[in-house]
Amino acid sequence: MVRSFIEVEPDSHFPIQNLPYGVFRPRQGGLPRIGVAIGNYVLDLAALDRADCFDKTAVSGKAVFARPSLNAFMAMGRPVWSELRATIGRLLDAEEPTLRDNEKLRTAALHLQSEVEMLLPAEIGDYTDFYASKAHATHVGIMFRGKENALMPNWLHLPVGYHGRASSVVISGTEVRRPHGQMKPPDSAVPVFGPSRQLDFELEMGWLIGTGNEQGLPIPIEEAEDHIFGLVLVNDWSTRDIQAWEYQPLGPFLGKNFATSISPWVVPLEALAPFRVPAPKQEPDPLPYLRQKKSGSFDIQLEVYLQSEALERQERIAATNYSYLYWTIAQQIAHHTVGGCNLQPGDLLASGTISGLVKESRGCMLELTWRGTEPLRMSNGEERIWLADGDRLTMTGWCQGDGYKVGFGEVTGRVLPALGLT
Amino acid sequence: MVRSFIEVEPDSHFPIQNLPYGVFRPRQGGLPRIGVAIGNYVLDLAALDRADCFDKTAVSGKAVFARPSLNAFMAMGRPVWSELRATIGRLLDAEEPTLRDNEKLRTAALHLQSEVEMLLPAEIGDYTDFYASKAHATHVGIMFRGKENALMPNWLHLPVGYHGRASSVVISGTEVRRPHGQMKPPDSAVPVFGPSRQLDFELEMGWLIGTGNEQGLPIPIEEAEDHIFGLVLVNDWSTRDIQAWEYQPLGPFLGKNFATSISPWVVPLEALAPFRVPAPKQEPDPLPYLRQKKSGSFDIQLEVYLQSEALERQERIAATNYSYLYWTIAQQIAHHTVGGCNLQPGDLLASGTISGLVKESRGCMLELTWRGTEPLRMSNGEERIWLADGDRLTMTGWCQGDGYKVGFGEVTGRVLPALGLT
Numbered sequence: 001m002v003r004s005f006i007e008v009e010p011d012s013h014f015p016i017q018n019l020p021y022g023v024f025r026p027r028q029g030g031l032p033r034i035g036v037a038i039g040n041y042v043l044d045l046a047a048l049d050r051a052d053c054f055d056k057t058a059v060s061g062k063a064v065f066a067r068p069s070l071n072a073f074m075a076m077g078r079p080v081w082s083e084l085r086a087t088i089g090r091l092l093d094a095e096e097p098t099l100r101d102n103e104k105l106r107t108a109a110l111h112l113q114s115e116v117e118m119l120l121p122a123e124i125g126d127y128t129d130f131y132a133s134k135a136h137a138t139h140v141g142i143m144f145r146g147k148e149n150a151l152m153p154n155w156l157h158l159p160v161g162y163h164g165r166a167s168s169v170v171i172s173g174t175e176v177r178r179p180h181g182q183m184k185p186p187d188s189a190v191p192v193f194g195p196s197r198q199l200d201f202e203l204e205m206g207w208l209i210g211t212g213n214e215q216g217l218p219i220p221i222e223e224a225e226d227h228i229f230g231l232v233l234v235n236d237w238s239t240r241d242i243q244a245w246e247y248q249p250l251g252p253f254l255g256k257n258f259a260t261s262i263s264p265w266v267v268p269l270e271a272l273a274p275f276r277v278p279a280p281k282q283e284p285d286p287l288p289y290l291r292q293k294k295s296g297s298f299d300i301q302l303e304v305y306l307q308s309e310a311l312e313r314q315e316r317i318a319a320t321n322y323s324y325l326y327w328t329i330a331q332q333i334a335h336h337t338v339g340g341c342n343l344q345p346g347d348l349l350a351s352g353t354i355s356g357l358v359k360e361s362r363g364c365m366l367e368l369t370w371r372g373t374e375p376l377r378m379s380n381g382e383e384r385i386w387l388a389d390g391d392r393l394t395m396t397g398w399c400q401g402d403g404y405k406v407g408f409g410e411v412t413g414r415v416l417p418a419l420g421l422t
Numbered sequence: 423m424v425r426s427f428i429e430v431e432p433d434s435h436f437p438i439q440n441l442p443y444g445v446f447r448p449r450q451g452g453l454p455r456i457g458v459a460i461g462n463y464v465l466d467l468a469a470l471d472r473a474d475c476f477d478k479t480a481v482s483g484k485a486v487f488a489r490p491s492l493n494a495f496m497a498m499g500r501p502v503w504s505e506l507r508a509t510i511g512r513l514l515d516a517e518e519p520t521l522r523d524n525e526k527l528r529t530a531a532l533h534l535q536s537e538v539e540m541l542l543p544a545e546i547g548d549y550t551d552f553y554a555s556k557a558h559a560t561h562v563g564i565m566f567r568g569k570e571n572a573l574m575p576n577w578l579h580l581p582v583g584y585h586g587r588a589s590s591v592v593i594s595g596t597e598v599r600r601p602h603g604q605m606k607p608p609d610s611a612v613p614v615f616g617p618s619r620q621l622d623f624e625l626e627m628g629w630l631i632g633t634g635n636e637q638g639l640p641i642p643i644e645e646a647e648d649h650i651f652g653l654v655l656v657n658d659w660s661t662r663d664i665q666a667w668e669y670q671p672l673g674p675f676l677g678k679n680f681a682t683s684i685s686p687w688v689v690p691l692e693a694l695a696p697f698r699v700p701a702p703k704q705e706p707d708p709l710p711y712l713r714q715k716k717s718g719s720f721d722i723q724l725e726v727y728l729q730s731e732a733l734e735r736q737e738r739i740a741a742t743n744y745s746y747l748y749w750t751i752a753q754q755i756a757h758h759t760v761g762g763c764n765l766q767p768g769d770l771l772a773s774g775t776i777s778g779l780v781k782e783s784r785g786c787m788l789e790l791t792w793r794g795t796e797p798l799r800m801s802n803g804e805e806r807i808w809l810a811d812g813d814r815l816t817m818t819g820w821c822q823g824d825g826y827k828v829g830f831g832e833v834t835g836r837v838l839p840a841l842g843l844t
Binding site (some may be wrong): 016046061128131140152153157158160161162163164165166167168177179180181182184189190191192193196206212215216217218242245246247249250251252253254257258259280284287288289335336340342343344347398419 | 441495499546548574575579580582583584585586587588589590592601604605606612613614615618634639640661667668669670671672673674675676679680681686706709712755758760761762763764765766769771780784791841
């Protein structure tokens with residue numbers, strides 16, 4: 001197994017097999033720039049670039065890493081990403097002296113993760129959210145429409161999705177304020193206005209588009225994965241009361257657009273290759289433009305933790321797996337573009353809530369508490385139907401290799417009480 | 423009445439009372455930059471800025487006009503927009519010699535509109551589409567759900583809206599390719615894939631956000647208009663067959679995201695002040711956060727023209743008025759942000775299809791032909807239920823002053839046949 005000269009704990013999410021990209025700023029000062037996570041460190045690609053470490057690559061002279069977003073690098077395409085990944089892997093290899101034996105360069109290029117602030121990895125032009133988990137769509141359907149009509153007639157034929165709000169996507173760690181909104185309680189004849197009483201999380205994974213497509217020209221399914229730069233964890237915060245009242249007939253709006261949190265490290269698709277698995281069998285067969293030949297899913301373990309203000313440490317409330325998703329990333333991209341819609345570097349696409357069939361594998365409070373009828377009980381006796389002010393919600397995910405993990409770090413956020421609006 | 427030293431025909435959309443902003447590039451070469459329309463000319467603000475015409479204003483030394491988008495200028499806020507508008511009005515005034523008597527400056531700063539290419543006026547971060555016409559929502563409701571349930575229960579309580587696709591917003595003149603997609607014809611047991619057979623336009627107006635709000639901090643309704651830079655015409659191209667099959671439960675997606683066309687000249691809110699009118703009476707009274715004290719609508723006449731390949735000139739197929747809209751711009755902005763969603767400079771918000779009660783005032787083919795049951799008949803005997811390949815669709819709009827118009831120019835686009843997908 002390849003090893004780095006940098007010490008990496010076996011439980012670390014960031015061994016040399018991962019090498020995820022992110023945008024960071026040293027806490028002691030300096031401009032935002034691009035780095036790669038390795039163990040407890042961030043490797044500063046802008047510093048390596050200045051030291052001519054990428055001299056013979058396609059990024060040479062383009063200063064793509066001394067920037068506050070990955071967009072310029074993303075736009076360069078898969079052959080360049082692969083070349084850089086190989087180059088960075090070599091520089092970090094235990095057998096390679098260039099960085100290992102150059103103390104000055106090591107000092108300039110390695111920052112402790114605890115000493116940097118992570119920023120949004122990309123300028124996100126558009127954010128699209130899918131609804132790709134059959135268990136999630138079925139559970140929600142049963143709760144709101146009954147068992148007979150749980151899945152909408154279109155659900156097995158196309159990856160249902162909608163446009164989300166790009167401006168309110170925030171980086172992990174950002175506190176999320178409980179939103180006000182309009183809702184109609186069942187016992188009220190008219191709608192009321194106030195802070196949402198049904199604040200929820202949604203456990204999702206997202207992928208950032210590297211290279212886009214020209215408007216009017218669809219991306220064929222077998223080319224779809226070439227457009228993906230990498231994956232992140234997504235918490236698509238939701239307010240169920242606001243959503244329930246507003247969503248007919250045009251879909252979720254204020255119920256979702258107050259905040260969406262993402263994890264800072266973008267795990268390249270190449271790092272996930274050893275963990276590729278087939279998606280669940282699709283029945284009926286999708287239309288030809290959605291038929292994917294190769295295995296389109298990944299074995300990514302996902303967990304959700306809640307820590308209330310009264311709890312000393314966070315407690316796990318859900319554990320599920322990315323591979324439960326019915327529709328693959330490639331299918332979602334092929335569908336998104338089949339009418340000519342153009343994707344652009346930095347666009348965020350997300351899976352929708354990821355749920356499995358057993359209770360603990362459900363990816364949101366709505367399902368975990370079955371619309372409030374089965375409260376979650378924490379170790380100190382506290383109960384939760386929805387999220388309370390002060391709660392910290394954290395999601396994590398990783399692929400388990402033989403003696404190493406390819407991980408996503410975490411996406412975390414704490415709930416702030418609603419503003420005192422007059 | 424104030425007049426410019428530049429000759430302006432009484433029917434022109436661009437007298438000195440208008441002064442809309444746009445981004446243009448001279449056809450003979452040069453970088454994109456910002457201009458103002460006056461009669462048949464474009465006044466080059468970058469050239470005026472270089473000639474120190476804005477020396478005593480807030481934009482001095484900031485080079486905000488030598489840019490390919492209005493975003494930097496938009497972000498400066500209403501006091502700066504007002505100051506610039508007054509300064510430009512003075513420079514163009516018939517009594518003011520600075521530009522009038524300086525032939526060298528006139529030559530540098532005035533381009534014939536026929537000799538420039540217009541570009542998108544802003545980098546649009548997010549695009550939101552509302553559903554603000556009661557007649558439109560009622561007509562659609564009757565067609566799809568019957569007369570009893572025409573309006574959804576939420577419609578009279580909040581301005582229903584959803585997130586559209588920002589990347590596929592294009593400038594007037596861009597040709598629009600008929601999209602492929604999945605749909606389920608009534609006589610088919612399973613969905614089919616192919617070019618849409620129900621391509622439609624939607625007559626809308628849009629407003630571009632000037633200054634945004636911080637995430638988590640709503641914009642109160644009485645401040646909402648201060649955030650609006652100006653208005654444009656919008657054609658939100660739609661495919662009714664794709665939309666009907668996909669939209670449950672998360673709203674329109676591929677049925678809309680292949681293209682949205684906007685007019686190039688952004689008419690400042692200040693230019694519309696003389697044409698302010700009250701919005702229709704709202705019954706029931708909206709919740710306090712949606713109550714607007716001042717008249718929130720505008721008397722803007724709107725027309726739609728269709729020209730098929732066989733027709734020698736375009737023919738009018740609809741005429742309506744902006745003032746028919748039930749929800750005002752300020753109400754839509756207050757609602758959009760009440761949960762904390764952040765708007766940003768350059769964001770596009772649109773009204774949704776604008777329809778009135780009489781047949782000719784309906785703003786899309788779906789309503790004009792009553793879902794295909796009442797075809798439109800053109801003067802040469804051609805009939806239309808939906809748009810055909812080769813059709814050119816043009817929308818125009820203006821406010822009628824006493825001896826002058828404050829106009830929006832037009833938004834136009836021709837339908838290209840679907841790609842031959844394999």
